Amino acid sequence: MAILLVLFIPRAASDPSFFVQILVYGLANGAIYALIALGYTMVYGIIELINFAHGDVFTLGAFVSLPLIGAFGLTEGQSASLGLYAALLVIAIIVMLILGGVNVLIERIAYRPLRHAPRLAPLITAVGMSFILEGAMYIWRGANNIHYPDFLPAGRISLGGSASIGYKDLIVIALAVVFVVVLTTFINRSKLGKAMRATAQDQDAAQLMGIDINRTIAATFFIGAILAGAGGIIFGLYFNTVRFDLGFQAGLFAFTAAVFGGIGNIQGAAIGGLFIGLVKAYSDGYFTSQLTDVWIFSILILVLVFRPTGLLGMRVPEK
Amino acid sequence: MALLEIDAVDTYYGRVHALQGVSLSIEEGEIVTLIGSNGAGKTTTLRTISGLTPASRGQVRLRGRDITHLPAAQIVGLGIGHVPEGRRIFHRMSVRDNLVLGAYRRKDREGIRRDQEHVLTLFPRVRQRLHQIGGTLSGGEQQMLAIARGLMSKPKVLLLDEPSLGLAPILVDQIFDIIRDINREGTTILLIEQNATKALTVSNRGYVLETGRIVKQGPTKMLLESPDVQRAYLGI
Ligand SMILES: Nc1ncnc2c1ncn2[C@@H]1O[C@H](COP(=O)(O)OP(=O)(O)OP(=O)(O)O)[C@@H](O)[C@H]1O
Ligand SMILES: [Mg+2]
Numbered sequence: 001m002a003i004l005l006v007l008f009i010p011r012a013a014s015d016p017s018f019f020v021q022i023l024v025y026g027l028a029n030g031a032i033y034a035l036i037a038l039g040y041t042m043v044y045g046i047i048e049l050i051n052f053a054h055g056d057v058f059t060l061g062a063f064v065s066l067p068l069i070g071a072f073g074l075t076e077g078q079s080a081s082l083g084l085y086a087a088l089l090v091i092a093i094i095v096m097l098i099l100g101g102v103n104v105l106i107e108r109i110a111y112r113p114l115r116h117a118p119r120l121a122p123l124i125t126a127v128g129m130s131f132i133l134e135g136a137m138y139i140w141r142g143a144n145n146i147h148y149p150d151f152l153p154a155g156r157i158s159l160g161g162s163a164s165i166g167y168k169d170l171i172v173i174a175l176a177v178v179f180v181v182v183l184t185t186f187i188n189r190s191k192l193g194k195a196m197r198a199t200a201q202d203q204d205a206a207q208l209m210g211i212d213i214n215r216t217i218a219a220t221f222f223i224g225a226i227l228a229g230a231g232g233i234i235f236g237l238y239f240n241t242v243r244f245d246l247g248f249q250a251g252l253f254a255f256t257a258a259v260f261g262g263i264g265n266i267q268g269a270a271i272g273g274l275f276i277g278l279v280k281a282y283s284d285g286y287f288t289s290q291l292t293d294v295w296i297f298s299i300l301i302l303v304l305v306f307r308p309t310g311l312l313g314m315r316v317p318e319k
Numbered sequence: 320m321a322l323l324e325i326d327a328v329d330t331y332y333g334r335v336h337a338l339q340g341v342s343l344s345i346e347e348g349e350i351v352t353l354i355g356s357n358g359a360g361k362t363t364t365l366r367t368i369s370g371l372t373p374a375s376r377g378q379v380r381l382r383g384r385d386i387t388h389l390p391a392a393q394i395v396g397l398g399i400g401h402v403p404e405g406r407r408i409f410h411r412m413s414v415r416d417n418l419v420l421g422a423y424r425r426k427d428r429e430g431i432r433r434d435q436e437h438v439l440t441l442f443p444r445v446r447q448r449l450h451q452i453g454g455t456l457s458g459g460e461q462q463m464l465a466i467a468r469g470l471m472s473k474p475k476v477l478l479l480d481e482p483s484l485g486l487a488p489i490l491v492d493q494i495f496d497i498i499r500d501i502n503r504e505g506t507t508i509l510l511i512e513q514n515a516t517k518a519l520t521v522s523n524r525g526y527v528l529e530t531g532r533i534v535k536q537g538p539t540k541m542l543l544e545s546p547d548v549q550r551a552y553l554g555i
Contacts, residue, residue, distance in 0.1 A: 191423070194412070194416055194419065194420055195420075195423065197409070197411070197412060198409050198412065198420050201409050201410060201411055201412070202407055202409060204371055204403065204407065205403065205407040205408070205409065206420075207370075207371060207390070207391040207392050207395075208369060208371070208391060208395060208400075208401045208403060208407075208469075209392075209395065209420045209421060209423045209424075209468075209472070210392050210393075210395040210396055210423040210424035210472065211392055211420070211423055212390070212392045213392070
């Protein structure tokens with residue numbers, strides 16, 4: 001660790017513009033991880049399942065949006081207009097609803113029957129579900145990179161030196177912030193949000209309040225898929241290329257983000273997402289992208305070993 | 320017709336046969352106590368009524384309506400409140416949110432507000448802690464919150480599972496006073512207590528449960544005077 005910093009600090013200081021540039025890139029990347037991590041953390045929070053298929057639901061978001069973009073007659077290079085963004089918004093909403101439905105279905109057929117089975121059973125099912133989703137996307141669009149049309153404005157704002165932040169970066173970061181704020185408010189304030197937290201803490205007690213826990217768990221999967229679907233579209237718009245197995249790595253990174261922030265903790269997942277995005281960006285930028293996986297999984301292991309409750313783990317005593 | 324009837328109920332946890340043909344009935348306005356030693360099936364009886372562990376045989380009836388196999392979440396809505404063993408408040412939520420969740424099934428905002436006010440008058444300690452996180456309350460405060468939360472559903476029958484367990488004697492007396500108050504206000508009560516003497520004293524009738532069967536029942540006076548009951552449960 002120390003050696004890394006010794007290597008890193010002088011290089012960062014010698015070219016501050018590059019440092020800032022990587023920061024921008026890392027935040028935009030991290031915003032997407034944050035959206036995925038929220039779904040992991042919500043599902044884990046409520047049924048203590050690491051939903052390995054969640055990363056693939058994210059990919060599915062990008063995949064399902066592609067034919068819709070065609071169906072809405074949107075073509076790359078058309079001038080940015082209110083109509084274009086309105087159409088994208090409608091597409092995003094349709095995708096989120098479809099994915100919500102898919103995820104509720106996954107929970108219903110793959111996880112609910114195993115709710116009282118030993119922990120390992122649903123975990124294995126989740127891995128299986130991940131393979132099924134990736135397989136389906138592979139059959140659908142093949143193994144190659146697929147181009148995702150570029151609709152976001154291309155301009156950049158200078159940050160001094162040679163560093164700049166693109167409108168694209170700003171849009172991605174802003175969208176993620178909006179989603180996190182809306183979700184947090186919803187979970188804290190709404191009746192369904194309270195039911196979700198109650199179910200997460202004590203299912204029997206939740207039922208005694210009159211909470212239908214099956215419906216509440218389904219709602220959690222629905223909301224997780226909405227966020228992942230939005231993340232998939234945002235990823236496509238930002239990177240302009242998607243592939244069937246995108247969710248594998250993105251999912252593991254987002255899972256690390258969720259663990260880092262304290263699994264089950266919404267704000268933690270958002271912060272963890274940004275952190276992992278930054279780690280990835282700096283690793284890619286200053287070292288080599290081949291090492292990025294190593295850093296990130298080292299973080300995962302270190303957190304699991306030394307601080308399993310994560311950065312913002314549940315701090316309230318369980319009496 | 321009895322308000323709540325349990326008719327020859329058998330309940331299992333997997334292969335454990337916890338209730339074996341248990342029957343009891345409670346009239347509107349009564350306080351009924353269920354006593355029995357550890358593992359006799361008292362908690363299971365309440366879980367069977369509230370739907371958490373539904374019966375495999377027999378029936379649970381509320382005002383004659385069969386509710387045996389309704390989901391627990393629906394049974395609360397019909398007027399059976401269950402304050403579970405070990406309090407089970409939501410530790411990571413505020414006291415206020417705990418109360419709000421107690422009224423989850425209700426739609427009458429005005430009524431909910433009035434009942435919250437009333438419940439907080441019954442439990443001034445809970446009012447003082449309204450904005451605190453549940454897990455930071457003391458054991459006694461948590462117990463009061465659990466009862467207060469149970470009342471928020473506006474139950475016709477309230478099932479109380481060892482409400483005085485682990486409390487200081489002065490708090491135990493308070494809890495029993497409140498149980499009596501709640502009953503006077505029209506809520507029927509089915510009570511489980513370690514403290515059998517106290518419980519029987521506030522009750523109209525009692526049942527004695529032994530390894531999943533009712534072995535004795537009757538007016539409290541009779542139970543308090545029964546040598547068997549005295550020896551086994553009253554420590555006399
Ligand atoms: N979840 C469970 N799984 C298996 N067996 C259980 C479970 N809960 C209770 N039992 C068994 O069912 C029987 C009745 O338990 P119950 O909790 O109803 O007793 P109780 O009368 O409430 O006892 P206590 O006074 O200790 O609270 C006991 O033999 C107990 O071991
Ligand atoms: Mg018990």
